Amino acid sequence: MLILQHRRERFHPFNTARIVNQALSRCKLICEHNIDLATRLEKMAFSERVGILYPGEQAKLMTELSPEEHPDQLIILDGTWHHAKTLMRDIPRLQMLPRYRLAPAKPGQYRIRREPNAHALSTLEATVAALKSLEGDTEHLDTLLAAFAKMVDRQFAYAPTNWRSNARRRAGGSNVPRVLRDDATSIVIAYGEQQRGDKVRGRARRAQKPLPVFWTAKRLGTADWFQATIQSESLADKDFRTRLKLKDEHLEQTISPESFREAWQAFLRPSDCVVVYHPSTAKLLHNADADFAPCLTLKSVNTLAHPKGGSLDALIAANELATFPRDGTRASLRLANLEAFVEFLRCI
Structure with missing residues (x-):
């Protein structure tokens, strides 16, 4: 069977x-x-x-x-x-x-x-x-x-x-954004790694206008993937690359910020909504002048299984949700968690 x-x-x-x-x-x-x-x-x-x-x-x-x-x-x-x-x-x-x-x-x-x-x-x-x-x-x-x-x-x-x-069972209930009830192929989930912050007196400080150095996305309901490594001085830092779990092949395919914007815009469709988990991810697109589609953040979504402000990792573990990372990068792991959460919300 x-x-x-x-x-x-x-x-x-x-x-x-x-x-x-x-x-x-x-x-x-x-x-x-x-x-x-x-x-x-x-x-x-x-x-x-x-x-x-x-x-x-x-x-x-x-x-x-x-x-x-x-x-x-x-x-x-x-x-x-x-x-x-x-x-x-x-x-x-x-x-x-x-x-x-x-x-x-x-x-x-x-x-x-x-x-x-x-x-x-x-x-x-x-x-x-x-x-x-x-x-x-x-x-x-x-x-x-x-x-x-x-x-x-x-x-x-x-x-x-x-x-x-029950309102919690009703499609488009107040706790779940209505856009998640739409055609899955118009939902693009995304996650981005930002550049390393500067060090001041031995302590790391975030850049005033952080930009993405690695961006990955997936269109739900299809096999369409987007992945880009973006030129940045941060990538010269071995410890930084290790933390992001980037491999040599990712660095060999580095593109300029301009090429990233062009490729990302070409990937998106007019009806798409970009879905991210944290507002800081959406801000990366804004800072890179690459916010070409409406963007929805899910961190504030409040359901019984996901209290407002709760950790996404904790929700995945507590509900035993299956995740399917594309590769071993940190971005891929977090995007897989986001996909599981989005599918979870679409089923409520």
Whole structure:
């Protein structure tokens, strides 16, 4: 069993794919951006009888399959129905696989999340139904369903009676900037390292107008990256480079401030919003005359999981959010934290 999880689903507190992945001995869960998933699947080896659980006119009903028609490897998409459609759309290899569907005899029990119709199933329920069709003798499937039902009941016990209208669940709620609800491809997350401050009497002093020396950014929902090392006397300081974890290849590709501005402006689109965590990062763009798009800072965003002014590192650790740094630079690590936080906010 292979579960392909949409990136926005991995942070959802009621996600059931994690339960399935932990409960089944022959199960693998992969969560990446759609384009990265497509690349990864092109390199993966599958069984000759691999299939995907995905409804449609060409999908075969699993309960009507003969033993010879049973797939011996099944792919399940984890996310909302919209997420599943985007995964199918963006991963060409999935489009070529045989499709299978379920016909639930009764409504799903995933009452703590909105579903597109009364018979929609959670990933856990769909997995159990598929396994019962393919492997009727698999042990403890009913135990897994019982654990799922208990989880749902507990959530209802602790939730307020009007939980569906709770402001914290409402798209565009006051605590989360509305721009984060828009098309992900118009969101560019960014982080910049600033030049080293001067030393006065043995103590470091920040430059009056700090400029960026290393800038990295990523467009959500795509594989578009931006990275630039910008000419600065600070880069001659070995200790400074070590602190930023810059490597020789970063220094070999240094560009002028003017070239940085041109490249950064070319990367941005008219509809983009640049999202940073700290106001000082936004100020770097302003100081470099490179603030070509609206900029949103997230440090002041106040949610139950992220108290106002709280540390981003602390939030990542406390919520066990997965991060995927592009390389070993300090900027890449911090940008990965920012991406995890943005995806977290988009799911609230």
